[in-house]
Amino acid sequence: MELFSLAIAGFSIVVAALLWLTYVAFLKIPGKSTYSILSCTVLLCALVALQLGHLLYFTGGPAPLDTLAYRVALFVAPSSFFFFGRWALLPDEPFRPALLLALSPIALLLIPRLDVSLPMLFAVGAGFALWLGRLVYGLRAQRKQFRFEFFWFGVMSAFAVGVLALGFALPYIDPAWFYRFYCNAIGAAFAILVVALIAHPDLIADLTEAAQLRYGKSTLRDADVDGLLARLAALMADPKVYQNETLTLSTLAAELGITGHQLSELVNTRLGMGLPRYVRERRVAAAKSMLVAEPNASILAVGMDTGFKSSSTFYAAFKEVTGQSPGDYRKANAKAS
Structure with missing residues (x-):
């Protein structure tokens, strides 16, 4: 059991570093800001610190708590999770003083009794997860392809409920079971996120665009939408346009003489998909x-002649759109002709 949890902890640490690098350096997301990058960094550092604590514990070190x-x-971790979700999905939402209440889990550190502070912490964390779940679930009408992600989000929510239950039960059970489950739950969350990002x-970016449309104000009120x-x-x-590998929301919007937000809303609301x-x-x-x-x-x-940067991205996109590989599509249509 410890060997499996050791592997999960090591996997989580490596994946956290790769996810941070991907989000900061490579993902082109509308509204990505210093705040979302900072909260992402704090969240991933907190998760890495937790897994390092588990790693040391499973190799004979002190009890993490x-x-x-x-x-x-x-x-x-709960506060950074909340702020990352908010700034990543709702970057244009104005700051409100009530948001400072999301820092309340940190204040629980001042309570010396873990049998009091931990259940409160996990209850608040579960509340943040429910908030994000409600936010994402509200996007179901914006994106049909989010069904896959909704399923995995449900799985992650089940893990969150399990951690919450263990948090309440911690004073009455062997702490080793809590550390094992919590370590494996964090690893499972990372694995689910990696699978979701590979598949989509x-x-x-699509979640951010959809959230801005669902919860923001329209930017196309005075625009000639049909035109x-x-x-x-x-x-x-x-x-020349679709073959451009570096085509972005801003460059395409500039060609149309509109803003990036307007183009994003146009494609999302009228075509039912992200750019x-x-x-x-x-x-x-x-x-x-x-x-x-x-x-x-x-x-x-x-693939290269139609604007894809690599064969892997071409194969993935072709399979996503047509349900076939490029080779299978060519064979089927060669026979048909």
Whole structure:
């Protein structure tokens, strides 16, 4: 059991570092700010500190709750989770003094009795998780492809309930069981997040866009929506546009003479998808034509000629849109013709 938990703790630490690097340096997300990066950093550092405490414990070290570093990380994690969720999904929401109440878990550090402070901490943490769950669940009408993510979010919520129950039961059970379950729950959360991001690389960007549309004010009140849609379709029919590997929300919006928020709302509300998905669909449509029209062209060449940066991203996008691999699509349509 300890060997498995050791592996989970090590996995979590490596994945946390990779997720931080990916979020800070590579993910292009509308509204990503210093605040979201800072809260993400604090959250991941807290989770790493917790897993390091578990790692030391499973190799003969002190009980994690007896160390100051573990306690600080444990009591900081819920607040950083809340603020990251808020600043990542609702970057344009104004600051309200009531938000400072989200720092209350940190104040629980001042309570010396763990049998009092821990149940309160886990109850507040569960409340934050329910808040985020309610926020994300409210986006179900914005995105049909979020069904997969809703399922995994439900699994993560089940783990959160389990941790909450153990937090209340901690004074009455062997602490080793709490540490094992908590370590494995953190590892499971990281694994679920990695799987979700592999299946849907633009998940966070799409969630942010959908949240801004669902909970924000419309930016298209005085715009010629039909005219913008026609211009967008004409623009995306130009190979020079969709073949551009560095195509971004801001550059495409500039071509249309509107803001990035307006373009995001236009694509989301009128086409029912995020801009990354829309661009992928345009590129896949062009790739489908090339696969049939140029049977001697390699699949890699087709992918690169239609704006994909690598064969892996091309295969993933093609399978996501068509349900087939590029090779299977070419074979099926060659037989049909």
